[in-house]
Amino acid sequence: MTTMQLLGRAKAAKAAMALADTQKKNDALHFMAQELLVAREDILAANALDLAAAKGTVSDVMLDRLALSPERIAAMADGMEQVAALPDPVGQVLRRVERPNGLVIERTAVPMGVIAIIYESRPNVTSDAAALALKAGSACVLRGGKQAHRSADAIVTALKRGLERAGLPADALALVEDTSRASANELMTASGYVDLLIPRGGAGLIRACVDNATVPVIETGTGICHIYVDAAADLAMALDIVTNAKCSRPSVCNAAEVCLVHKDAAPAFLPKLRQRLVDGRAAAGEIPVQLRLDERAAAIIDGTSASDADFDTEFLDYILAVRVVDGVQQAMEHIAAHSTGHSECIVTSDDHAARTFLTGVDAAAVYHNASTRFTDGGEFGLGCEMGISTQKLHARGPMGLEELCCYKYLVRGTGQIR
Amino acid sequence: MTTMQLLGRAKAAKAAMALADTQKKNDALHFMAQELLVAREDILAANALDLAAAKGTVSDVMLDRLALSPERIAAMADGMEQVAALPDPVGQVLRRVERPNGLVIERTAVPMGVIAIIYESRPNVTSDAAALALKAGSACVLRGGKQAHRSADAIVTALKRGLERAGLPADALALVEDTSRASANELMTASGYVDLLIPRGGAGLIRACVDNATVPVIETGTGICHIYVDAAADLAMALDIVTNAKCSRPSVCNAAEVCLVHKDAAPAFLPKLRQRLVDGRAAAGEIPVQLRLDERAAAIIDGTSASDADFDTEFLDYILAVRVVDGVQQAMEHIAAHSTGHSECIVTSDDHAARTFLTGVDAAAVYHNASTRFTDGGEFGLGCEMGISTQKLHARGPMGLEELCCYKYLVRGTGQIR
Numbered sequence: 001m002t003t004m005q006l007l008g009r010a011k012a013a014k015a016a017m018a019l020a021d022t023q024k025k026n027d028a029l030h031f032m033a034q035e036l037l038v039a040r041e042d043i044l045a046a047n048a049l050d051l052a053a054a055k056g057t058v059s060d061v062m063l064d065r066l067a068l069s070p071e072r073i074a075a076m077a078d079g080m081e082q083v084a085a086l087p088d089p090v091g092q093v094l095r096r097v098e099r100p101n102g103l104v105i106e107r108t109a110v111p112m113g114v115i116a117i118i119y120e121s122r123p124n125v126t127s128d129a130a131a132l133a134l135k136a137g138s139a140c141v142l143r144g145g146k147q148a149h150r151s152a153d154a155i156v157t158a159l160k161r162g163l164e165r166a167g168l169p170a171d172a173l174a175l176v177e178d179t180s181r182a183s184a185n186e187l188m189t190a191s192g193y194v195d196l197l198i199p200r201g202g203a204g205l206i207r208a209c210v211d212n213a214t215v216p217v218i219e220t221g222t223g224i225c226h227i228y229v230d231a232a233a234d235l236a237m238a239l240d241i242v243t244n245a246k247c248s249r250p251s252v253c254n255a256a257e258v259c260l261v262h263k264d265a266a267p268a269f270l271p272k273l274r275q276r277l278v279d280g281r282a283a284a285g286e287i288p289v290q291l292r293l294d295e296r297a298a299a300i301i302d303g304t305s306a307s308d309a310d311f312d313t314e315f316l317d318y319i320l321a322v323r324v325v326d327g328v329q330q331a332m333e334h335i336a337a338h339s340t341g342h343s344e345c346i347v348t349s350d351d352h353a354a355r356t357f358l359t360g361v362d363a364a365a366v367y368h369n370a371s372t373r374f375t376d377g378g379e380f381g382l383g384c385e386m387g388i389s390t391q392k393l394h395a396r397g398p399m400g401l402e403e404l405c406c407y408k409y410l411v412r413g414t415g416q417i418r
Numbered sequence: 419m420t421t422m423q424l425l426g427r428a429k430a431a432k433a434a435m436a437l438a439d440t441q442k443k444n445d446a447l448h449f450m451a452q453e454l455l456v457a458r459e460d461i462l463a464a465n466a467l468d469l470a471a472a473k474g475t476v477s478d479v480m481l482d483r484l485a486l487s488p489e490r491i492a493a494m495a496d497g498m499e500q501v502a503a504l505p506d507p508v509g510q511v512l513r514r515v516e517r518p519n520g521l522v523i524e525r526t527a528v529p530m531g532v533i534a535i536i537y538e539s540r541p542n543v544t545s546d547a548a549a550l551a552l553k554a555g556s557a558c559v560l561r562g563g564k565q566a567h568r569s570a571d572a573i574v575t576a577l578k579r580g581l582e583r584a585g586l587p588a589d590a591l592a593l594v595e596d597t598s599r600a601s602a603n604e605l606m607t608a609s610g611y612v613d614l615l616i617p618r619g620g621a622g623l624i625r626a627c628v629d630n631a632t633v634p635v636i637e638t639g640t641g642i643c644h645i646y647v648d649a650a651a652d653l654a655m656a657l658d659i660v661t662n663a664k665c666s667r668p669s670v671c672n673a674a675e676v677c678l679v680h681k682d683a684a685p686a687f688l689p690k691l692r693q694r695l696v697d698g699r700a701a702a703g704e705i706p707v708q709l710r711l712d713e714r715a716a717a718i719i720d721g722t723s724a725s726d727a728d729f730d731t732e733f734l735d736y737i738l739a740v741r742v743v744d745g746v747q748q749a750m751e752h753i754a755a756h757s758t759g760h761s762e763c764i765v766t767s768d769d770h771a772a773r774t775f776l777t778g779v780d781a782a783a784v785y786h787n788a789s790t791r792f793t794d795g796g797e798f799g800l801g802c803e804m805g806i807s808t809q810k811l812h813a814r815g816p817m818g819l820e821e822l823c824c825y826k827y828l829v830r831g832t833g834q835i836r
Contacts, residue, residue, distance in 0.1 A: 019777065097799045103788055105798055112810055113780070191628075195810055210609075211632055216811040237833040244835035336433075358828050360433065362531065370521055370831025379836070380523055380827070381515045392530055392613055392824040393634040394812040406810040409798070410776050413788025415655040417662035418797065 003143075003178055003186045007114070007193040009171035010139040014113045017172050018137050022088040024166055025135055029084035032162030033077040036127065039158035040073050046154035047123065054147045061251075065122050066148055076127040076155075083131040086383045089402045090137040104412045109405045111137030113195035116187045117386075118143045118209070120201045123151040129200075130159055130173055132386050136404035139172040141194070143187055146179035188213040196404075200387050203314065218395060220387035223253035223342035224314050225372045228331040228357065230348035231262040235269050237369065238347040239276055242320075244371040245345070246277065246289060251316045253388060254343050254375040258311060258321045260331045266300055266324045274301045277320065289318045296324035311338050328353045332360050339363055341390045343372035364390060364397035421561075421596055421604045425532070425611040427589035428557040432531045435590050436555050440506040442584055443553055447502035450580030451495040454545065457576035458491050464572035465541065472565045479669075483540050484566055494545040494573075501549040504801045507820045508555040524828045529555030531613035533822065534605045535804075536561045536627070538619045541569040547618075548577055548591055550804050554822035557590040559612070561605055564597035606631040614822075618805050621732070636813060638805035641671035641760035642732050643790045646749040646775065648766035649680040653687050655787065656765040657694055660738075662789040663763070664695065664707060669734045671806060672761050672793040676729060676739045678749045684718055684742045692719045695738065707736045714742035729756050746771045750778050757781055759808045761790035782808060782815035 001009075020028075036043070047068040054066055095107040115133040117140070119125045126142060133140035144152040152175055160170040176183045187194055188208075194215040199205050201221075209217050227245055229238040245256035261269055277289035291303035292310045303322070310321040311334075325331045328346070335344055345367035346357040354368045365375045375397060377385025382400030389395045395403035419427075438446075454461070465486040472484055513525040533551040535558070537543045544560060551558035562570040570593055578588040594601045605612055606626075612633040617623050619639075627635050645663055647656040663674035679687055695707035709721035710728040721740070728739040729752075743749045746764070753762055763785035764775040772786045783793045793815060795803025800818030807813045813821035 015778065018780075099797070099799060103792060103797075110780075214629055216809065218811075234833070240833060240835050248836060354830075358830075359437065362436075362528075363826060365827040365829055367829045368831065370829055370834040371836055373836040374521060374829065374834065375827075379517070379521075381517060391634065393636075396825055397827050407814055408781060409783040409793075409815050411783055411785045411788055411792065412772075412776075413786065415652070415658060416788040416792065417658050418666060418789055418791040 001177065003176050003183045004190070004193075006141060006174040006176060007190050010114045010141050010174055011193050013169040013172040014111070014139045016169050017134065017139050018090070018111045018113075020137065020168060024168065025088065025137070026084040028163050028166035028168050029080045029131055029135065031165040032127075032131070032159045033080040035158040035162040035165075036073060036077045036080070036155065039154065040070060043073060043151065043154040043158065044068060044070070046150040050148055050150045058147070062121060066151070068123055068151060072124060076124050079124075079128055080131045083135050083384055086135065086401055088135070089405045094407055101416050102414060103416055106410045107407050108410050109402065110408050112404060112406055114139045114141060114193060115404065116141040116143065116190075116194045116197045118184050118187060118197070118199045118201065118205060120145040121148045123148045123155060125200065126152045126155045126175070127159065129386060130156070132384055132401060132404060134163075134172065136401050138195070138404065141174045141176065141187070143176040143183055144179070149179050184208070185212065188215060191215055198387060218387070218389050218399070219391045220389055221253040222314060222340045222390060223255070223388070224258065224312065224338060224340045225254060225256045225343045225345070226258045226260055226331075226335050226339065227256050227345045227347065227372065228260040228325075228328070228335075229262060229265055229269055230328060230346060230350060230353050231264040232350035232353060233262075233265055233269075233347040234349055235265065235272060238269065239272055241345065241347055241369070241371050242273065243276055245373055246320050247281075247318065248373055250318055253314075254372050255316070256320070256345075256372055257313065257315050258323070258338070260323050260325050260334060261297070263296070263324050263326055266297065270297060270300045270322070273322075274303070287318045289320050292319060292321045294323040297322045314340070328356055332357065335361055335363075342388065343367065343375040345370065345372050364388065419595065421594050421601045422608070422611075424559060424592040424594060425608050428532045428559050428592055429611050431587040431590040432529070432557045434587050435552065435557050436508070436529045436531075438555065438586060442586065443506065443555070444502040446581050446584035446586050447498045447549055447553060449583040450545075450549070450577045451498040453576040453580040453583075454491060454495045454498070454573065457572060458488060461491060461569065461572040461576065462486060462488070464568040468566055468568045476565070480539060484569070486541055486569060490542060494542050497542075497546055498549045501553050501802055504553065504819060506553070507823045512825055519834050520832060521834055522830045525825050526828050527820065527823045528826050530822060530824055532557045532559060532611060534559040534561065534608075534612045534615045536602050536605060536615070536617045536619065536623060538563040539566045541566045541573060543618065544570045544573045544593070545577065547804060548574070550802055550819060550822060552581075552590065554819050556613070556822065559592045559594065559605070561594040561601055562597070567597050602626070603630065606633060609633055616805060636805070636807050636817065637809045638807055639671040640732060640758045640808060641673070641806070642676065642730065642756060642758045643672060643674045643761045643763070644676045644678055644749075644753050644757065645674050645763045645765065645790065646678040646743075646746070646753075647680060647683055647687055648746060648764055648768060648771050649682040650768035650771060651680075651683055651687075651765040652767055653683065653690060656687065657690055659763065659765055659787070659789050660691065661694055663791055664738050665699075665736065666791055668736055671732075672790050673734070674738070674763075674790055675731065675733050676741070676756070678741050678743050678752055679715070681714070681742050681744055684715065688715060688719045688740070691740075692721070705736045707738050710737060710739045712741040715740045732758070746774055750775065753779055753781075760806065761785065761793040763788065763790050782806065
């Protein structure tokens with residue numbers, strides 16, 4: 001089927017999804033989880049073909065992302081049950097006013113309609129994204145990466161059976177067959193068909209969507225996150241936070257890429273930082289962090305000299321750019337010039353500096369004395385997430401079920417005219 | 419100054435706007451209102467030049483929209499005082515959670531940054547839009563129509579004096595000097611400078627923004643609004659609602675353009691409709707409404723035959739397209755195919771039909787037994803409005819101060835790592 005045909009069918013299915021009550025949607029998620037387990041052998045067989053085709057052409061890290069196992073499929077099914085357990089956002093009255101003329105106006109959460117998601121190679125995104133979009137009352141059109149297409153197809157085939165068992169249209173979930181760039185462009189420009197497009201992937205994909213899309217887009221997930229260690233920081237806490245934000249999972253968007261250090265803290269802090277991230281890790285048999293130092297930092301500790309580009313790069317690796325700054329104002333100026341608006345942190349025991357930073361830094365999440373790694377739907381208490389929005393329109397930070405909905409006004413009268 | 423220079427200065431001014439407290443912003447609005455009155459003669463002189471240049475090239479309606487008077491300037495100043503009196507959305511904690519690990523996470527309303535507005539000939543939009551954007555804590559870049567440029571320039575000059583008297587940067591408010599299409603395109607593609615673009619104008623302008631913009635846009639104001647008169651409608655109420663929605667101000671976006679009538683109500687209702695809108699108005703010396711009838715309506719009353727295009731046209735005039743439908747389902751299908759997602763109404767005393775319509779119709783505002791003319795910030799209790807959003811992302815329906823803000827998460831910890 002062509003992408004436009006899939007979109008036409010998804011559009012036709014959106015009314016049934018919008019009218020489905022909570023019970024029906026939860027039944028569907030439950031059946032979808034069951035069908036994933038039933039189809040386990042089919043999914044693993046498809047995944048084996050994907051893996052065989054990819055072997056030798058991609059890194060081991062990529063192969064691991066692509067690989068499914070009985071445990072990973074069980075985790076995907078679990079994920080669907082977890083989404084079923086979350087409160088239904090659709091139909092919530094967000095605000096209610098009764099006007100002097102007797103009109104009752106209710107701002108009410110309603111589904112977006114058709115949500116399209118462009119993603120890359122991790123097959124579990126297929127079930128995660130479908131569960132969230134469907135629970136939010138929308139039809140869901142998925143466009144995955146070429147390398148995972150067989151796996152995604154087997155997953156979607158199983159999930160569609162679950163939808164049908166619940167009496168919902170199988171067309172409400174679709175996987176785009178064409179994995180070339182052309183189908184991504186079709187989704188970006190399918191005005192009247194796609195109510196919301198969410199690109200989940202690298203900076204290139206996101207930029208292409210923002211530049212070319214005529215449908216509504218939410219940018220996700222590019223994170224050049226900064227930790228600013230203030231003069232008044234507890235240095236042990238700062239060390240723990242920087243280490244966690246950099247090393248606990250360097251490949252994710254909420255990992256730190258840059259450490260800014262107050263000039264008065266630098267002489268004491270930087271040697272400790274080097275010890276912890278470089279020498280200590282090497283001694284413990286862990287991958288040491290490569291430090292890229294500005295001039296003032298390089299005058300205190302050893303490391304690679306930073307180029308200008310190092311302060312504008314999402315390394316997603318064991319690399320940390322380090323700059324010494326004069327104070328909170330210069331730290332904020334640096335962040336304003338280089339941030340992607342994801343997550344930024346100040347470590348300080350000075351309340352005034354903390355307030356200045358929290359108020360003045362423009363990002364989805366601004367932290368005082370905690371790791372940027374907490375920017376996550378689960379950690380924020382949303383129970384799930386579709387991605388981390390780095391734009392300001394509609395949703396910012398982790399997007400849960402509420403953020404996948406819009407609202408409309410229901411106005412009830414008794415013949416009022418103006 | 420070039421448009422990009424203005425934008426650079428507005429961007430530099432946005433931090434000062436974001437940090438300004440409520441008192442300072444309200445002082446600025448108060449001083450801006452005073453300066454408008456002080457500059458009254460200058461503004462009227464500039465307006466006289468605009469009027470002289472426009473005379474003979476535009477309609478009398480357009481000339482009236484362009485014309486200022488001492489009373490209109492006083493009303494603009496009053497409007498600024500009214501915005502000052504509204505609650506400040508910035509800094510409101512929209513949601514607060516304390517996580518089991520002790521993190522305190524606050525979703526907090528913050529300004530957009532730089533809001534750009536492209537509008538057409540009414541000079542009062544200059545002060546209205548500036549007041550709303552500035553009170554919402556954003557810098558404001560205005561790009562008005564060529565015909566009103568001298569007036570807008572005199573108004574902005576006065577308003578900037580008010581900003582400065584309050585200790586806020588005059589650069590936080592700017593009027594684009596170039597009124598050619600090029601400057602509109604510059605605003606649409608000024609990524610990194612424009613945080614939100616709001617086009618206020620005809621369908622052509624809005625379409626150009628949606629197609630070409632790489633900055634975030636909110637579509638406003640195209641309204642093909644429908645009134646569906648159900649079999650169970652109180653016909654006197656239906657007549658009042660259709661008359662009000664069509665005739666009270668036909669040139670605005672919340673005016674009705676189409677009346678859908680249930681086949682069982684049509685024989686009784688259509689003759690009354692014709693009497694009220696056509697013959698009655700003519701007899702009273704009012705402009706009669708031209709009815710454009712589908713075949714089934716034309717079998718009951720006299721009128722012009724409707725073409726297909728009549729059901730996809732925002733007439734903004736004393737013209738009403740009329741179609742007879744089989745029931746609420748067909749009415750909803752018609753609306754789904756032809757609506758611009760602005761305001762739609764059902765007139766009925768049947769609760770089931772009302773519920774079906776309210777739930778199933780996808781529009782910013784869906785009415786039961788009230789005129790679509792109420793879709794307005796003031797009528798909805800917002801105290802003001804920047805326009806009516808007809809998109810689903812971010813804001814839908816009338817946009818007040820809250821809808822001109824976004825949010826960020828403030829996360830306070832005591833050294834938490836993950």
